[in-house]
Amino acid sequence: MSAYKPHVILIGGFLGAGKTAAMLELARWLHDQGIRAGFITNDQGSDLVDTRLMRSCGFATEEIAGGCFCCRFDELVGATQRLRAVLQPDVFVAEAVGSCTDLAATVTYPLRRLLGDDCTVAPLSVLVDPVRARRAFGLEPGESFSASIQYIYRKQLEEADIIAISKCDLLAAAELDALRAVLQREFPNAEVLPVSSRTEAGLDAWFRRVAFSQQQSRPVMAVDYDRYAEGEARLGWLNASATAVAITVGDGNRLLEHLASDLHGRLVDRGAVVAHLKMTLHAGDGIAAINLVRNDFVPELGTRLLEPVTAADLVVNLRAEAAPDLLETVLRESLRATGLALDSWRIELVHTEAFRPGRPVPTHRDGATLRST
Ligand SMILES: Nc1nc2c(ncn2[C@@H]2O[C@H](COP(=O)(O)OP(=O)(O)OP(=O)(O)O)[C@@H](O)[C@H]2O)c(=O)[nH]1
Numbered sequence: 001m002s003a004y005k006p007h008v009i010l011i012g013g014f015l016g017a018g019k020t021a022a023m024l025e026l027a028r029w030l031h032d033q034g035i036r037a038g039f040i041t042n043d044q045g046s047d048l049v050d051t052r053l054m055r056s057c058g059f060a061t062e063e064i065a066g067g068c069f070c071c072r073f074d075e076l077v078g079a080t081q082r083l084r085a086v087l088q089p090d091v092f093v094a095e096a097v098g099s100c101t102d103l104a105a106t107v108t109y110p111l112r113r114l115l116g117d118d119c120t121v122a123p124l125s126v127l128v129d130p131v132r133a134r135r136a137f138g139l140e141p142g143e144s145f146s147a148s149i150q151y152i153y154r155k156q157l158e159e160a161d162i163i164a165i166s167k168c169d170l171l172a173a174a175e176l177d178a179l180r181a182v183l184q185r186e187f188p189n190a191e192v193l194p195v196s197s198r199t200e201a202g203l204d205a206w207f208r209r210v211a212f213s214q215q216q217s218r219p220v221m222a223v224d225y226d227r228y229a230e231g232e233a234r235l236g237w238l239n240a241s242a243t244a245v246a247i248t249v250g251d252g253n254r255l256l257e258h259l260a261s262d263l264h265g266r267l268v269d270r271g272a273v274v275a276h277l278k279m280t281l282h283a284g285d286g287i288a289a290i291n292l293v294r295n296d297f298v299p300e301l302g303t304r305l306l307e308p309v310t311a312a313d314l315v316v317n318l319r320a321e322a323a324p325d326l327l328e329t330v331l332r333e334s335l336r337a338t339g340l341a342l343d344s345w346r347i348e349l350v351h352t353e354a355f356r357p358g359r360p361v362p363t364h365r366d367g368a369t370l371r372s373t
Pocket residue numbers: 013014015016017018019020021022050097098166167168169170195196197198199276278290291292293300302
């Protein structure tokens with residue numbers, strides 16, 4: 001047995017739940033504790049906003065593109081080895097794709113079974129957006145996804161060791177209490193923790209749990225892979241990159257805001273149900289990021305570019321219940337409209353991938369209860 005035994009923290013949760021924002025906070029927290037950490041992002045496609053964000057903050061990040069951790073288990077292990085070669089991290093933090101479930105049976109349990117002598121594994125955290133969750137559990141009205149996507153959503157919560165109610169700053173105390181009570185009743189095996197990456201509420205307690213404790217074994221949950229695959233296939237996925245060149249110098253934040261707002265309007269008009277639209281605009285050392293997490297919310301510009309720029313790289317990651325072709329068409333229309341409206345920019349698409357995620361075929365699936373640690 002080697003003396004080096006890093007700890008693996010896996011963070012799951014539905015699209016737009018706040019996983020990357022939380023991972024950035026965890027990265028800072030680990031750094032403050034003097035704990036060396038490496039990060040792993042994951043997506044069904046390439047050109048990942050999340051990787052750009054992590055790296056732009058200076059955190060060592062490997063990405064696994066083109067398939068989820070469960071189907072690319074060996075690549076997940078490979079990513080830890082690459083990080084280990086440069087950094088020898090004490091902790092690996094991995095963010096799962098937001099449309100994935102069954103992570104205990106296909107990722108954390110196999111990690112423990114196959115690599116348990118070489119690493120320890122944290123309790124599985126699953127984040128939920130509080131507004132989406134209140135709607136999913138009938139606490140407030142609002143749009144929802146079709147039944148097979150909701151199936152994935154519930155399964156994500158069912159397997160959680162820790163349900164982190166993220167963005168708790170968005171709810172009034174009584175609303176949060178009601179949501180917490182429903183989640184605790186529906187998922188009695190999970191510890192339910194309200195957290196906010198914006199206000200830092202609850203983060204320290206959650207981070208301590210995942211950084212310093214190990215996952216306990218439970219019977220593996222049943223998953224109907226036909227329904228799971230159907231749910232994934234209802235989601236359109238669009239990853240794209242483009243170059244934006246300013247005629248003289250341009251306001252990159254305004255470009256991103258215009259594009260997000262134009263896309264938002266067109267997506268709603270065409271009946272797409274947005275799960276998460278995220279975009280970054282990268283120029284030199286600067287990055288701006290904008291997110292839209294529901295049709296009836298507004299795009300939020302988080303990180304901003306501090307100065308006008310002459311040229312920038314745009315990355316677009318859009319996930320919605322809609323046909324992939326529609327997402328691509330809408331993006332092309334929005335880029336054209338934004339270029340015309342802000343005549344200081346010339347925007348050219350470099351790469352697009354529009355698809356529906358394929359059926360998940362996990363590399364491993366542990367069916368039996370693991371020996372308790
Ligand atoms: N109000 C509020 N917003 C938050 C908080 N955490 C994240 N968000 C916002 O939620 C949006 C989505 O956050 P992400 O961290 O990108 O979500 P994600 O789960 O990583 O999304 P995917 O990787 O696409 O599945 C962004 O606009 C974030 O700024 C929070 O604590 N409070």
